[in-house]
Amino acid sequence: MPVPYAKIVSGVPAMTPFVGPETIERRLGATFRLRLGANESSFGISPKAKAVLAAELDRVSWYCDPEHVDLRARLAADLGVGIDNLVVGEGIDGLLGLIVRAFTDPGEAIVTSAGAYPTFNYHVLGYGGRLEFVPYTQDCRNDLEALVEATRRSAAKLLYLANPDNPSGTFLGRAEVEAALDRLPEDCLFVLDEAYAEFAPPEELPPIDAADTRLIRLRTFSKAHGMAGLRLGYAIAAEDVIATFQKIRLHFGVGRLSQVAALASLDDPDFAANVVRQVAEGRADYEALARDHDLAFIPSLTNFVAIDLESAENSLRMVELLEERGVFVRRPGVAPLDRFVRVSVGTPEERAGFAEAFSDALGALRDG
């Protein structure tokens, strides 16, 4: 007797949205000495957050507040929205699953850039949606005009855009994003993944209008706040949309430590601001490294830089050569981004180590 899976789930292909560095380490039988492939922060967490976390270990036998009221109230005050415009989830990954579930009927179209965030695609397939892909432009930007056109052509329910973008690092300014929102079909929601928002110019982020039912914005504590391992993100949306998420979300998905750490990090704004400054310095180092080797790179407003290896074959080989040197980076899988390697901004020491390994690997690559 076959196991009686749900129809949608039976049709989902086996896929892994991200192969973690731990998986690669198990394959290699070695630990990376430079972990620069997952856009984790090399600058740790706020010392205030660390102190709060250490104290909260004494209360970790208690469940968390499933309504996340303290954190949502604080975010609401900071963002100038109501507490009912906010939902907290297990990182943006968890929230993307919630969004796809809330809006997608089986077979419906969802639009995204080809080669954009694979976990979004994973959720779309997992809930039986149909992905409509739009290529990046040749200068590695999300093609907003073509994305909007694709939502019309396919009668899509959702348009996904990461801005600043991962894996390219490119950024579309406020005017472009607002124009796209205005041209979106009425019954299509704009899912704006702003995981890297802190690294962009604040005045170029569209102002938050939480009453706008066309838009869901996503933020995270994984990047500038350095809390990737704590799994906490939030969505800003209209009250009706948030109320719908409340009907179906996992109420006890985000742990107790994550909530107190996020609150403490918000109480230490200088910490994240300093991370943003250090990351900008780090991007400049990587840009200089690329120039030194006569390689192009994509100007980035994130915590990583994509360096142009000039062909997909070269970039694939570069990942292997760096692995052999104990360095973890990623290579985007889809053209035109597949000729790049994407390296996260490390500490000055990590950047120096990367520069040495990269130069050495590039020598090996060019020697054939």
Next chain:
Amino acid sequence: MPVPYAKIVSGVPAMTPFVGPETIERRLGATFRLRLGANESSFGISPKAKAVLAAELDRVSWYCDPEHVDLRARLAADLGVGIDNLVVGEGIDGLLGLIVRAFTDPGEAIVTSAGAYPTFNYHVLGYGGRLEFVPYTQDCRNDLEALVEATRRSAAKLLYLANPDNPSGTFLGRAEVEAALDRLPEDCLFVLDEAYAEFAPPEELPPIDAADTRLIRLRTFSKAHGMAGLRLGYAIAAEDVIATFQKIRLHFGVGRLSQVAALASLDDPDFAANVVRQVAEGRADYEALARDHDLAFIPSLTNFVAIDLESAENSLRMVELLEERGVFVRRPGVAPLDRFVRVSVGTPEERAGFAEAFSDALGALRDG
């Protein structure tokens, strides 16, 4: 233009599976001095786990291993199953959502006891399933014969049973559970929630046969291991079932700290064993307290005891009287369990405080 929600989600009623103690505290405008309503452990976490957690705070900027290989390998060795028989999730709550999603097509029946775990029901409604309820027996046991009969009558895809049971505390022995499994229709899966397994006699838990495609067993680190705030549970099932969960689960839902803490707690088996002993002593204290007041109670194999207040009106009033005295307990919502209050086993000091508050409240109740 109305927001274009998915059809299933549009039909989901607004519901909150659990009102957390924090929500009650906000309503009361006061903090509970005795938090004994959520079956959290009063005995903390293993000191070894605490030390590992404190050290891991330095790596919390890193994502976790999304495959949880170290933890699954350790659990596999301990349980005598393969690593591919295990999936890790955000507590049993998260895994129940995964299970319902994997097996339920809209409108299909799912069988559970009336008044059993509300979060399971929440997920069933959230994925468009139809709940078929079977009353508890008059002695507050899950009525396995009637539950199996209900799966046949309703052509159910899943049968949910918590054993030891929450909120009653009752336990069905190995022979009864195995007989029910054998009588289940071929295309119905048995979801056996063993959150409180550590508190039951080991020889009365059915041996684990991970090749059995009819059964999914759920365990947690929230109870005996004291890690409710870290949100980590696991499911044991046949490889094909686990492979299906892998296709749709949230890969980065369980945080880095949770994984290292769980591993460390498994390395300290004396800790959990000692918790189980202390909890047994605590249950005996609550039983003595009930007897002192000529009240019945349900013999329990969990970390809580349900005390019989003799009517639903009395138990409701008792919850209020205890709230007024700064004590958080719960009252099950469905007959025959609604005449009980359920109190979690605290430390000896907490039990003494509860005995005093309960006796005082009972005096007020009996005085009318």
